[in-house]
Amino acid sequence: xxxxxxxxxxxxxxxxxxxxxxxxxxxxxxxxxxxxxxxxxxxxxxxxxxxxxxxxxxxxxxxxxxxxxxxxxxxxxxxxxxxxxxxxxxxxxxxxxxxxxxxxxxxxxxxxxxxxxxxxxxxxxxxxxxxxxxxxxxxxxxxxxxxxxxxxxxxxxxxxxxxxxxxxxxxxxxxxxxxxxxxxxxxxxxxxxxxxxxxxxxxxxxxxxxxxxxxxxxxxxxxxxxxxxxxxxxxxxxxxxxxxxxxxxxxxxxxxxxxxxxxxxxxxxxxxxxxxxxxxxxxxxxxxxxxxxxxxxxxxxxxxxxxxxxxxxxxxxxxxxxxxxxxxxxxxxxxxxxxxxxxxxxxxxxxxxxxxxxxxxxxxxxxxxxxxxxxxxxxxxxxxxxxxxxxxxxxxxxxxxxxxxxxxxxxxxxxxxxxxxxxxxxxxxxxxxxxxxxxxxxxxxxxxxxxxxxxxxxxxxxxxxxxxxxxxxxxxxxxxxxxxxxxxxxxxxxxxxxxxxxxxxxxxxxxxxxxxxxxxxxxxxxxxxxxxxxxxxxxxxxxxxxxxxxxxxxxxxxxxxxxxxxxxxxxxxxxxxxxxxxxxxxxxxxxxxxxxxxxxxxxxxxxxxxxxxxxxxxxxxxxxxxxxxxxxxxxxxxxxxxxxxxxxxxxxxxxxxxxxxxxxxxxxxx
Numbered sequence: 001x002x003x004x005x006x007x008x009x010x011x012x013x014x015x016x017x018x019x020x021x022x023x024x025x026x027x028x029x030x031x032x033x034x035x036x037x038x039x040x041x042x043x044x045x046x047x048x049x050x051x052x053x054x055x056x057x058x059x060x061x062x063x064x065x066x067x068x069x070x071x072x073x074x075x076x077x078x079x080x081x082x083x084x085x086x087x088x089x090x091x092x093x094x095x096x097x098x099x100x101x102x103x104x105x106x107x108x109x110x111x112x113x114x115x116x117x118x119x120x121x122x123x124x125x126x127x128x129x130x131x132x133x134x135x136x137x138x139x140x141x142x143x144x145x146x147x148x149x150x151x152x153x154x155x156x157x158x159x160x161x162x163x164x165x166x167x168x169x170x171x172x173x174x175x176x177x178x179x180x181x182x183x184x185x186x187x188x189x190x191x192x193x194x195x196x197x198x199x200x201x202x203x204x205x206x207x208x209x210x211x212x213x214x215x216x217x218x219x220x221x222x223x224x225x226x227x228x229x230x231x232x233x234x235x236x237x238x239x240x241x242x243x244x245x246x247x248x249x250x251x252x253x254x255x256x257x258x259x260x261x262x263x264x265x266x267x268x269x270x271x272x273x274x275x276x277x278x279x280x281x282x283x284x285x286x287x288x289x290x291x292x293x294x295x296x297x298x299x300x301x302x303x304x305x306x307x308x309x310x311x312x313x314x315x316x317x318x319x320x321x322x323x324x325x326x327x328x329x330x331x332x333x334x335x336x337x338x339x340x341x342x343x344x345x346x347x348x349x350x351x352x353x354x355x356x357x358x359x360x361x362x363x364x365x366x367x368x369x370x371x372x373x374x375x376x377x378x379x380x381x382x383x384x385x386x387x388x389x390x391x392x393x394x395x396x397x398x399x400x401x402x403x404x405x406x407x408x409x410x411x412x413x414x415x416x417x418x419x420x421x422x423x424x425x426x427x428x429x430x431x432x433x434x435x436x437x438x439x440x441x442x443x444x445x446x447x448x449x450x451x452x453x454x455x456x457x458x459x460x461x462x463x464x465x466x467x468x469x470x471x472x473x474x475x476x477x478x479x480x481x482x483x484x485x486x487x488x489x490x491x492x493x494x495x496x497x498x499x500x501x502x503x504x505x506x507x508x509x510x511x512x513x514x515x516x517x518x519x520x521x522x523x524x525x526x527x528x529x530x531x532x533x534x535x536x537x538x539x540x541x542x543x544x545x546x547x548x549x550x551x552x553x554x555x556x557x558x559x560x561x562x563x564x565x566x567x568x569x570x571x572x573x574x575x576x577x578x579x580x581x582x583x584x585x586x587x588x589x590x591x592x593x594x595x596x597x598x599x600x601x602x603x604x605x606x607x608x609x610x611x612x613x614x615x616x617x618x619x620x621x622x623x624x625x626x627x628x629x630x631x632x633x634x635x636x637x638x639x640x641x642x643x644x645x646x647x648x649x650x651x652x653x654x655x656x657x658x659x660x661x662x663x664x665x666x667x668x669x670x
Contacts, residue, residue: 019186019270022086023195025262026179027202029093032259033172034206035213036100036252037065040165042214042355043245045341050113050222050242051106051158052579052587055341059568062337064162066560068099068169073553076174085178090263095171097256100249102164106157107246112223115240116580117233118451118463131464131472131481132443164249171256177552181545184536186270190378192536197374197529204367204525211359213251218243219352231476233451233497236350239590240450240579243351308543312550316622317538320615322551326558327612328395331605332524333559334567341571342601345592346410347510348502361514362521369525377529384537385623387530392616394527399609401520405602408509412594413499415452415460416467418576419593422459422486439486440468448580450590454500455487462577467495534619570600 041062048058076088183195221229222242234241312318343354377387412419417435435447445465453464461467468485480496487493539547574596578586
């Protein structure tokens with residue numbers, strides 16, 4: 001009777017502990033972490049404007065995620081396999097939710113967002129609304145108070161976002177390495193590529209939702225509900241506009257909490273996929289063996305760490321693959337992090353529109369690319385050699401497509417005193433002493449304030465005062481300035497708020513840009529699964545979790561943390577005009593030299609990507625020297641281990657604990 005009750009309990013656990021149940025939960029966790037990560041990247045320009053900080057600081061905030069991940073990645077990857085992996089993943093989701101909530105706090109702790117402006121939004125037909133008038137002092141803005149400057153510096157509210165992003169990075173640490181190792185341990189080897197492809201597809205659905213959420217929030221004013229939006233003098237296309245970035249972080253926090261729940265009910269171990277029917281017969285024996293091994297693992301948990309590390313560093317394919325990953329992902333990171341900023345500046349679109357287009361054009365090809373890549377790997381059972389060649393060819397194709405970006409270019413916005421003269425002559429660089437002209441010297445205008453207007457002559461001016469405008473009609477965004485002495489046109493010499501829009505040819509080039517991106521992203525996603533299989537199959541099964549974690553560790557150290565910072569600093573060097581804080585100090589950049597911006601944005605990643613093909617070729621050469629099985633035998637439960645050369649075997653022939661010797665029967669299956 002007791003045995004019968006025990007068998008019923010076992011049946012219940014087994015029914016719930018299928019590998020596919022874990023795969024579903026892990027896919028949702030991938031979706032949640034990708035949702036919050038891509039929402040964060042999409043909102044970087046809004047955060048930059050909200051806190052009035054340069055791009056390099058924004059890059060540091062973005063890199064704080066990798067710092068948090070870096071703090072625990074090695075230890076979680078190695079020691080996590082000895083613990084309850086599903087529970088650790090669930091706890092990580094809860095920590096990510098905490099980080100997202102903390103990132104939204106500055107909105108509730110700081111006052112309303114105040115953008116720099118030279119005019120009152122309530123100006124109307126009154127004759128007192130003169131903007132350019134001689135014999136008066138600069139009274140358009142109050143004199144900066146040093147106390148305000150000290151107050152701003154002491155607040156540093158963006159640190160909340162930085163710390164929250166760091167905590168979010170800590171929470172994400174166990175998801176990928178422990179999830180991948182869990183699947184590799186309990187899934188059929190021939191199913192593993194398909195499962196990983198499904199996970200990667202989940203990482204694509206998450207960004208799609210994140211981009212749509214970012215597009216929605218970026219179109220809503222940051223202080224919605226507490227200000228009258230009819231009085232605003234800016235639109236979403238203005239570089240001073242800040243969307244409701246904090247709303248999305250609250251949504252991401254709730255999603256991460258919900259996703260964490262299933263992991264707390266999943267078992268520590270599963271029967272090997274394909275052997276579930278025999279699970280009831282052998283379950284009690286396996287549990288006894290597992291309990292005995294657990295005690296031994298605790299005694300030898302640290303003895304194998306250094307041998308594993310030495311074995312990995314003596315594996316030439318693994319080392320070269322890490323180098324290729326660092327170079328290529330540095331290229332992808334720098335492009336993806338600052339893509340919204342570049343496209344806004346280059347094509348003159350709003351953040352909401354750009355982020356929406358990124359979701360429509362970029363996500364579907366990546367989704368299908370990952371699924372097709374995983375299916376092809378499962379269907380044709382690629383060996384490591386074939387997978388490496390396929391990944392190399394597809395990656396090279398994607399790089400060549402990336403170079404086409406240099407073909408579709410738009411000119412700078414025509415802004416008098418910055419990119420063009422008041423006589424409509426193009427400037428190659430910013431010339432400060434030409435901001436003033438004969439037509440506006442009598443106006444006594446501020447020269448460092450950014451409140452642009454577009455004249456009916458097609459030229460923009462940094463402010464209505466610098467355009468020589470004397471009257472304003474209307475309120476809010478519908479305000480029109482008249483009698484502008486610097487605007488020489490056949491019309492009535494009037495101007496409206498905002499920069500002049502770029503021509504329709506620029507919009508067409510934006511479509512070409514995204515069409516190219518469809519093919520490039522599809523090629524990249526197709527190459528990801530074969531490339532990742534080269535990593536997984538080049539290391540032994542007992543070293544797999546540590547190898548994946550160490551790979552992620554190097555990506556954090558050499559890519560995730562430094563790349564956004566130094567690339568952001570390079571972008572800052574292309575700034576033509578900086579915004580001004582209340583205290584008079586420079587804040588966020590309002591306008592860039594788009595030609596230099598474009599050369600840096602495309603040229604630097606292209607150089608990194610091109611240099612990655614040299615170590616990739618070395619990997620192909622090394623693979624030809626190894627004796628590898630041509631195909632996978634799914635009927636065997638042992639893994640086929642890669643045969644290394646005699647020299648490399650000696651390198652890995654180090655002292656290991658008895659527990660490790662007993663686990664040598666677990667080999668790396670192709």
